[in-house]
Amino acid sequence: MLDILEAVRSRKSIRGYKPDLVPREVLEGILNLAARSPSAMNTQPWEFTVVSGGVIDSIRKENTQALLSGEAPGPDFPVESYSGAYKQRQVDLAVEIFRLMGIAREDGVKRMEWMQRGFRFFDAPAAILISADRSIEGSLWLFDLGAVTQTICLAALECGLGTCIEAQGVTFPRVIRKHTGIPESKKIIMSIAIGYPDWEFPANRLESGREPLENITSWHGF
Ligand SMILES: Cc1cc2nc3c(=O)[nH]c(=O)nc-3n(C[C@H](O)[C@H](O)[C@H](O)COP(=O)(O)O)c2cc1C
Known part of the structure; x- marks a missing residue:
């Protein structure tokens, strides 16, 4: 069994997958485990909708159409605009992904792809x-x-699965609602792409940086 520390160390966002399908029972096991996550006053506010096969393909297609048509994004979560150090980290991430993928900064077509x-x-x-x-x-x-999102990502590792937490996937909730029936009474907050990692895919080599502990921690009473 995968050691918890090793799971935390080895988890990373996976942005290239093998086509192999993930059996429903495997995903059920991950979600059952992840539902052990803590929540304020044990309110367990999370709800899961799992998509695969023709359903995820339809969402992919219509998400892409919405993006290419210039449809205004309408996510159910607040969209952040970052500045300062946060913006810099965002830029650093993009630079590193594009370097690994061989995408030049000025290559608008490849960036769009x-x-x-x-x-x-x-x-x-x-x-x-x-x-x-x-x-x-x-x-x-x-x-x-x-x-619960992080716990899903960690639990997935035990089954040889990779994940990428993704705001992009739920940018157009109307597309998701159309293909899953999630009602307007629910906010669709996040998606997690999940599957068997394609380790040949260049972006999967990315080791994202972290701020040194001394910059984000203060100690008192030691
Ligand atoms: C709330 C949230 C939303 C994210 N949305 C996206 C996304 O839309 N696209 C993407 O490529 N990665 C997305 N990520 C992944 C982050 O870029 C990634 O976690 C971060 O760069 C750290 O890298 P690591 O996961 O490999 O450790 C998201 C992560 C979180 C936590």
């Missing part, structure tokens, strides 16, 4: 969509969704 991959769940054979009921107020529930 790369963006489309995100809207196609990086061609993963399955995706887990995470939603929450609109009746839930405040913001603690968003924290809980984050906890």
